[in-house]
Amino acid sequence: MEIVKKLIVIILGALLLAIGLNIFLIPANVFASGFTGVAQLIATLIPLSTGILLLLLNIPVAILGWLKIGKAFTLYSFLNVVLTTIFLEIIPVIEISSDLLLNAVFGGVILALGAGITLKWGASSGGLDIIALFLSRKSDRPVGIYFFGLNALIVITSGLLFDWERALYTLVSLYVSSRVIDAIYTRHVKLTAFIITKNADKLKKTIHDRITRGITRIPAKGGYSQEEKEIVMIVITRYELYELKKVIQEVDPSAFTNIVETAGIFGLFRKEN
Structure with a gap:
């Protein structure tokens, strides 16, 4: 469908x-x-x-x-x-x-x-x-x-x-x-996604399999639930936003994701295979 x-x-x-x-x-x-x-x-x-x-x-x-x-x-x-x-x-x-x-x-x-x-x-x-x-x-x-x-x-x-x-x-x-x-649809070329998830390992692997981007993992704790989580941070182009949404929905539908516009970046932007 x-x-x-x-x-x-x-x-x-x-x-x-x-x-x-x-x-x-x-x-x-x-x-x-x-x-x-x-x-x-x-x-x-x-x-x-x-x-x-x-x-x-x-x-x-x-x-x-x-x-x-x-x-x-x-x-x-x-x-x-x-x-x-x-x-x-x-x-x-x-x-x-x-x-x-x-x-x-x-x-x-x-x-x-x-x-x-x-x-x-x-x-x-x-x-x-x-x-x-x-x-x-x-x-x-x-x-x-x-x-x-x-x-x-x-x-x-x-x-x-x-x-x-x-x-x-x-x-x-x-x-x-x-x-x-x-x-x-956003015309901003680069976007940063902050994904708060309890399933960071599987999410990281799936993103690497389907989107050619590096990932940064940041330890986090729920302010109300006190549950241990991770923030998965990834910088993508606007063309990859649709695929990232699909990956998150498949791996961890309960994850909280914040997409922000990225004015500029320094350093390596792509994951080398």
Whole structure:
């Protein structure tokens, strides 16, 4: 049932992405963020649809993610890309409003809803998410740097190809998308989980088996019950939050977990095998 629910969410997310593009952003020549925006830009220059270009751009990225990030995460993310491509080919490109601001806002909101619910269930819309996560792991620079770089390039290119007014509306769409995703799912790149548990040994082993992260164990005692417990502390990326929740629910459903945003870290961030 968990897999079925996840597949339903991924299908819904892909459908929302396609609706936001074909009904709002593409007719107005306002561009989305990441690889979706890159596919839109290329589609204005060569006779290929945005959906086909999005799929082609994501094939090498899917291979990279499969080898370096995680098989399940990459598989579900690529499935989202394939479904988005299919929906983009099925749903006609229609203009329901000629107002650029309305198209930018509503397109950004609908795209963010699709991307946000997909992220919340342990996948992504592929493309830049996977590349940025890989580069961040290699260099330990913030993922946001890579998002900012590519999105800045999209805005500048849209201004050069069309006009700077449309580039500004693209900025509006990007801002709206980020705010909506903030409301649905954390955009903070790194998170720290403090898990208070009586089953630290099994929890540690399961986390190490399924998430490539180091763990710190801190002795603790219940303030009311006086029971001996441990605090398991782990720093993760936002992409791993869904998997961590699943591990905790399987190993110790009664564990108390506090997730906090992490502004920065120093030292080794990944567990070497």
